[in-house]
Amino acid sequence: MADDAIRCDACPVLCYIKPGRTGSCDRYGNRDGQLVRLDPHVMLEQAQSRGESLVPFLGKSEEWDGALVRDGQTFVTAIGAGTTYPDYKPAPFIISSEVAGVDMVTVVTEGIFSYCGVKLKIDTDRHLGAECSTVRSQGEAVGHVTTGEYGSQMLSLGGVRHLTGGSRHEGTATCDTLTNLCNGKAVELKIEGGAKVVVQADKAPIVDGNQEERMRVGCGSATIGMFAKQWFGKVDEVVVVDDHITGVLSEHQAGKLLGVPETGIKMRGRRSTPGRYFKVAEPGTSWGGTNISDPLSILAPFDPKVARVGLRLLMVSTTGEQFAYFELDEALRPAEKELPGVLRESVARIRENCEPALCTVLFMGGAGGSLRAGVTENPVKLTHSVRDALTRVTCGGAPVYVWPGGGITIMVDVSRMPENAFGYVPTPALVAPIEFTMKLSDYATLGGYMDHVRTLSSIQRKDDGRKRVTPRADNPWPLRKAGASE
Amino acid sequence: MKSRAQVRMLPDGRRLHLHDGPIDLIVEAFGTAVAIDQAYAAATARFVDVLDELCGELAFLRRPTQIGGPLPNGPIARRMVAAVEPFAASTFITPMAAVAGAVAEEILFAMTSAAELSRAYVNDGGDIALYLSPRQSCVVGMVERPDRPSLFGTATIEFDQSVRGIATSGWRGRSFSLGIADAVTVLADTASMADAAASIIANAVDLPEHPAITRVAACELAPDSDLGSRMVTQRVGDLRSDEIDEALLAGVLLAERLRDAGLICAAALSLQGEIRTFDIRQQGLKPIRKNSHDRSGEPLRHPKAAALQANDGRFVDARG
Numbered sequence: 001m002a003d004d005a006i007r008c009d010a011c012p013v014l015c016y017i018k019p020g021r022t023g024s025c026d027r028y029g030n031r032d033g034q035l036v037r038l039d040p041h042v043m044l045e046q047a048q049s050r051g052e053s054l055v056p057f058l059g060k061s062e063e064w065d066g067a068l069v070r071d072g073q074t075f076v077t078a079i080g081a082g083t084t085y086p087d088y089k090p091a092p093f094i095i096s097s098e099v100a101g102v103d104m105v106t107v108v109t110e111g112i113f114s115y116c117g118v119k120l121k122i123d124t125d126r127h128l129g130a131e132c133s134t135v136r137s138q139g140e141a142v143g144h145v146t147t148g149e150y151g152s153q154m155l156s157l158g159g160v161r162h163l164t165g166g167s168r169h170e171g172t173a174t175c176d177t178l179t180n181l182c183n184g185k186a187v188e189l190k191i192e193g194g195a196k197v198v199v200q201a202d203k204a205p206i207v208d209g210n211q212e213e214r215m216r217v218g219c220g221s222a223t224i225g226m227f228a229k230q231w232f233g234k235v236d237e238v239v240v241v242d243d244h245i246t247g248v249l250s251e252h253q254a255g256k257l258l259g260v261p262e263t264g265i266k267m268r269g270r271r272s273t274p275g276r277y278f279k280v281a282e283p284g285t286s287w288g289g290t291n292i293s294d295p296l297s298i299l300a301p302f303d304p305k306v307a308r309v310g311l312r313l314l315m316v317s318t319t320g321e322q323f324a325y326f327e328l329d330e331a332l333r334p335a336e337k338e339l340p341g342v343l344r345e346s347v348a349r350i351r352e353n354c355e356p357a358l359c360t361v362l363f364m365g366g367a368g369g370s371l372r373a374g375v376t377e378n379p380v381k382l383t384h385s386v387r388d389a390l391t392r393v394t395c396g397g398a399p400v401y402v403w404p405g406g407g408i409t410i411m412v413d414v415s416r417m418p419e420n421a422f423g424y425v426p427t428p429a430l431v432a433p434i435e436f437t438m439k440l441s442d443y444a445t446l447g448g449y450m451d452h453v454r455t456l457s458s459i460q461r462k463d464d465g466r467k468r469v470t471p472r473a474d475n476p477w478p479l480r481k482a483g484a485s486e
Numbered sequence: 487m488k489s490r491a492q493v494r495m496l497p498d499g500r501r502l503h504l505h506d507g508p509i510d511l512i513v514e515a516f517g518t519a520v521a522i523d524q525a526y527a528a529a530t531a532r533f534v535d536v537l538d539e540l541c542g543e544l545a546f547l548r549r550p551t552q553i554g555g556p557l558p559n560g561p562i563a564r565r566m567v568a569a570v571e572p573f574a575a576s577t578f579i580t581p582m583a584a585v586a587g588a589v590a591e592e593i594l595f596a597m598t599s600a601a602e603l604s605r606a607y608v609n610d611g612g613d614i615a616l617y618l619s620p621r622q623s624c625v626v627g628m629v630e631r632p633d634r635p636s637l638f639g640t641a642t643i644e645f646d647q648s649v650r651g652i653a654t655s656g657w658r659g660r661s662f663s664l665g666i667a668d669a670v671t672v673l674a675d676t677a678s679m680a681d682a683a684a685s686i687i688a689n690a691v692d693l694p695e696h697p698a699i700t701r702v703a704a705c706e707l708a709p710d711s712d713l714g715s716r717m718v719t720q721r722v723g724d725l726r727s728d729e730i731d732e733a734l735l736a737g738v739l740l741a742e743r744l745r746d747a748g749l750i751c752a753a754a755l756s757l758q759g760e761i762r763t764f765d766i767r768q769q770g771l772k773p774i775r776k777n778s779h780d781r782s783g784e785p786l787r788h789p790k791a792a793a794l795q796a797n798d799g800r801f802v803d804a805r806g
Binding site: 005010011013014015016023025138179180423424425431 | 490491492493494495497499506507508510523527530531534537538541544706707708709710
């Protein structure tokens with residue numbers, strides 16, 4: 001055997017590779033006696049004040065001269081880096097670069113996460129399902145409904161019990177759902193006893209076929225408070241219909257302060273405090289997140305001792321999407337009339353003050369002992385280093401939130417990561433990029449694989465098959481100095 | 487737990503991408519949504535064992551095949567041996583000449599055994615195994631040079647034809663070639679046979695001792711190559727048109743013998759812009775370039791052939 005060939009141990013073919021040649025996969029090669037991965041592998045080019053996000057910079061070597069890129073301005077992400085599985089060798093890429101005179105090292109690996117999931121925030125006031133209801137995808141249980149937040153419904157999807165604790169089908173469907181959501185694809189979820197919702201990161205949810213457009217401006221009571229002055233004098237009574245708290249102008253504190261007279265209105269539902277009603281209807285996907293299509297169904301007959309013929313009544317939802325205008329007839333029954341121009345403006349203003357409804361997808365996963373072992377010989381030291389903010393964790397270059405407490409449990413907004421950053425293995429488990437960046441001296445201290453540290457220039461060549469992308473302008477640069485402002 | 491293999495849907499949401507070591511497959515099944523899911527699950531389940539299964543017998547598979555010799559254990563390895571055995575009497579060949587086609591066949595078999603599909607294909611780096619149910623057809627694009635994604639024609643494969651395998655080989659492809667063909671595409675009953683035959687025909691397109699051809703011993707390039715010290719083509723300089731004719735003729739004569747023996751259905755051979763096809767018209771080939779010498783043009787694409795495009799938009803890559 002020629003002694004300048006090296007043996008590649010990336011897969012069981014175990015090719016002998018001569019200098020300047022690649023193995024049978026064309027992905028691993030011998031470059032000056034070193035085994036290198038030649039796969040498209042995503043790097044982030046720091047773009048100065050450029051607004052566009054993630055412009056692919058496909059390996060057009062003529063357009064890019066590696067020498068022009070100064071250290072500290074290129075960050076190697078873990079996307080396509082390969083994994084350390086089954087953990088007997090150091091992370092595929094341990095890169096050093098100099099940032100402001102300090103040697104920085106980034107340990108880059110694609111982690112296999114069987115403990116992982118997605119926290120999904122769906123901006124909608126429509127009722128999606130009761131808390132703890134099972135969320136299904138492809139007929140399989142993939143998660144559950146958690147709390148309702150202000151203007152949003154939260155779902156928790158995935159987690160190790162759905163991925164590997166249930167049936168094979170459940171695991172596969174869960175893995176599929178998580179991968180698709182994390183890669184920015186639309187996924188249809190069915191909530192038991194609730195709605196069918198199509199969700200996609202950074203896009204509006206579609207609830208039972210209705211595309212959500214706006215978040216409510218506030219609860220019904222808050223809406224009364226915000227708009228009472230604009231309604232005063234133009235209408236006698238306003239009911240803001242909301243699944244949570246429905247507001248009634250004449251009874252509400254805001255109406256009282258303005259001197260709005262009583263109107264004899266009688267609400268169904270349970271009165272909380274004056275002008276604020278709980279449970280005027282059942283939760284649903286219509287008016288203000290209730291199940292009503294006829295707003296009058298939440299009103300009892302007006303009190304004939306107080307009400308008068310011709311009394312003007314506006315009913316509106318908390319997003320301004322639904323509204324109706326009535327005047328009391330001879331029998332003191334509300335009769336629908338066209339919305340007068342002076343009220344049109346206030347309804348439009350409610351709509352205008354509602355923010356666009358979005359789905360946000362946070363990937364959550366824990367860097368297990370094995371993944372950490374690819375970074376250092378003493379994995380717990382990495383945890384401590386992250387905890388002490390000496391080591392910065394990123395996912396595909398995007399910033400992450402590291403949960404306090406034990407282990408390295410992170411959350412990351414997938415829409416801030418490069419496209420198609422996630423993959424999966426049939427275990428089933430997700431493959432997600434994760435990078436640890438620290439000072440070279442700190443890396444040595446925590447027992448890093450110092451003999452595997454490579455300089456950026458050693459992996460950065462023309463025709464290296466790496467894909468260069470511009471990071472999102474709002475992401476902090478992963479290689480900034482520790483302690484620099486986010 | 488075989489966590490090495492990577493499995494993902496391509497961004498189009500239709501095709502499955504399976505990757506493990508040197509094996510890279512693009513898979514697409516057609517049928518009901520349920521059937522497609524079942525097929526992809528079956529393909530994945532089978533795929534995760536493929537590389538270990540092959541590597542377990544790699545030493546045997548890299549040795550020349552002997553007629554009536556010992557058989558390997560793995561089902562893919564047996565498909566490989568069956569495909570190369572007919573050539574073993576007349577030429578040097580190892581089962582590795584059919585590895586890509588055999589893997590494609592095996593994964594296709596896993597899918598069609600698990601689900602009722604109308605059509606399906608497995609594209610293993612340009613070597614394609616095809617499944618068609620009655621009245622279905624499939625359009626396959628053909629490339630002139632595997633390193634350039636320009637089509638010189640398409641072949642429509644109908645249910646009532648026997649073709650279920652397509653493979654391309656040439657010295658510019660991923661595997662070594664003993665010949666100088668830019669690409670030889672073969673249509674055969676199985677992908678493993680197409681794969682083996684394409685390698686053999688591409689080897690035959692040759693001008694021995696020609697000074698414009700640079701050859702290097704395979705083991706100099708890859709110490710563990712199954713081709714050992716055989717000289718593989720690394721560069722082909724400009725050839726005169728009579729030389730091109732002569733080289734192509736050698737390949738065509740061999741291809742016709744293989745057709746007469748019932749081993750292949752049709753073939754297309756290209757060398758420096760010259761293209762020879764035979765029986766491919768009966769197999770539905772429609773040339774889409776008027777003049778085969780026109781090498782200036784934009785890459786030509788046949789819209790229907792997109793079904794067999796590789797994940798990066800390239801058509802088919804070649805493999806020995």
